[in-house]
Amino acid sequence: SSWWSGVEMGPPDAILGVTEAFKRDTNPKKINLGVGAYRDDNGKPFVLPSVRKSCSVVPLQPVLASLNYSESVAVTDLEYDAQSDTERNDAGRIYYEENEPQIVMGSYMFEPEYEVDEQVLAEPEAEVLLIDQKLDKEYLPISGNAEFCKESIKLAIGDDNPALAEGRNVTVQGISGTGALRIGSTFLSKFFPGPKNVWLPAPTWGNHVPIFKHVNMDIQHYRYYDPKTSGFDFSGAMEDISKIPEGSLIMLHACAHNPTGVDPKAEHWDEMSKVIKARKLLPFFDMAYQGFASGDIAKDAYAVRKFLDDGHKICLSQSFSKNMGLYGERAGAFSIICHDKDEAARVMSQVKILIRPLYSNPPLHGSRIVATILTNPELRTIWEADVKGMADRIISMRDKLQANLAKEGSVRNWSHITEQIGMFCFTGMTPPQVEKLTKEFSIYLTKDGRISVAGIATTNVEYLAHAMHQVTK
Numbered sequence: 001s002s003w004w005s006g007v008e009m010g011p012p013d014a015i016l017g018v019t020e021a022f023k024r025d026t027n028p029k030k031i032n033l034g035v036g037a038y039r040d041d042n043g044k045p046f047v048l049p050s051v052r053k054s055c056s057v058v059p060l061q062p063v064l065a066s067l068n069y070s071e072s073v074a075v076t077d078l079e080y081d082a083q084s085d086t087e088r089n090d091a092g093r094i095y096y097e098e099n100e101p102q103i104v105m106g107s108y109m110f111e112p113e114y115e116v117d118e119q120v121l122a123e124p125e126a127e128v129l130l131i132d133q134k135l136d137k138e139y140l141p142i143s144g145n146a147e148f149c150k151e152s153i154k155l156a157i158g159d160d161n162p163a164l165a166e167g168r169n170v171t172v173q174g175i176s177g178t179g180a181l182r183i184g185s186t187f188l189s190k191f192f193p194g195p196k197n198v199w200l201p202a203p204t205w206g207n208h209v210p211i212f213k214h215v216n217m218d219i220q221h222y223r224y225y226d227p228k229t230s231g232f233d234f235s236g237a238m239e240d241i242s243k244i245p246e247g248s249l250i251m252l253h254a255c256a257h258n259p260t261g262v263d264p265k266a267e268h269w270d271e272m273s274k275v276i277k278a279r280k281l282l283p284f285f286d287m288a289y290q291g292f293a294s295g296d297i298a299k300d301a302y303a304v305r306k307f308l309d310d311g312h313k314i315c316l317s318q319s320f321s322k323n324m325g326l327y328g329e330r331a332g333a334f335s336i337i338c339h340d341k342d343e344a345a346r347v348m349s350q351v352k353i354l355i356r357p358l359y360s361n362p363p364l365h366g367s368r369i370v371a372t373i374l375t376n377p378e379l380r381t382i383w384e385a386d387v388k389g390m391a392d393r394i395i396s397m398r399d400k401l402q403a404n405l406a407k408e409g410s411v412r413n414w415s416h417i418t419e420q421i422g423m424f425c426f427t428g429m430t431p432p433q434v435e436k437l438t439k440e441f442s443i444y445l446t447k448d449g450r451i452s453v454a455g456i457a458t459t460n461v462e463y464l465a466h467a468m469h470q471v472t473k
Ligand code: PLP
Pocket: 036, 175, 176, 177, 178, 179, 205, 253, 258, 286, 288, 318, 319, 320, 321, 327, 331, 332
């Protein structure tokens, strides 16, 4: 027999499986509501104007004028490398020397849908933007890009948080949010003095479970979502949390809870902070959607900042996948707010010892984009508008879906569609209803009835409402 004859076939990933099935469907009306990535109102992936601007400084006008947008241009690295006068810039893209028409290799430049942003073209900022700096591709330190780390933690806890001035934060760059969580679970499995289990909300993001199981920590749940109201089960959560053994670890979604879209209100967080303090629990915040819930960066950080104000020491994972649209760049951070500077130095030394044999050091480019945007006032203003634009589009799609369901004549209570927040909506549809929606209407979503509101657009919301009414009436 071969080495691996004993290896059994594992189950496919629940969410990626939905996308595979969607791709195979030939119905022109098909909709993919499974994917956890933002889409614009044309259903297309969205490169944020602030991100685009942070990377591209070249005088684009001649290039844009010479490109034919009616067809997609396929240019391979090979063709470019054949040119002796090409250079590779920081984005890993290739462009011509000065005075030649410059071509930035990047999918958006060659997409027929690319819209010219006049403002971006009008005011290039040669000193600050990434391409012009001709940066090298050396390794980052084990803990990542220092400026990125500093800006990330400031974004989460606020510039003037005393933990920063006192040097009490340990912040390292992770391989996006998932990698940050994984650094956290690895550190906790080794050093957390309490019980080696983690209390997760029921339900939670599916990946939380293996992230802790892989480091041999046990999983427990506290009540969170109430199927009767499709809202937050505040009393259930409080009751369960108040019974968690003292000194345990509790995981909290900072905002835009995945998969339910249900967030505690500010007054709920205040009460939860008290009971978590009374039980002497260590709160671990997963913040993958800062800005995505309300459109306001500070508002979405309410829980994290309130817990710190209340004197909690916290763990925190951050992701820039959604709020900067940097999915594939893998930009994220993991932080521990410690008791004092000395403790922080010791904790940092151990976190680095864990990272070194895991992946040695994190990826470079995404962290540079984030640091550039967060430190440049003009880019930061554009970014905050970008985030608000995405959040507002999602909120308006929630309104439209609800209104169209009413128009269809649905008598069900769909108020939760607009009460929930962030990218996801827990519709309350049952697995058989979801199956019908997929089979009869080519609408794809996970079996738990979760839809990604980012997949809804002006052009498909009526069809979606019609289909949802048909399967739920
Ligand atoms: N945490 C939650 C709750 C999420 O929903 C996600 C992404 O879907 C992540 C963390 C991590 O995402 P990434 O690894 O792409 O940053």
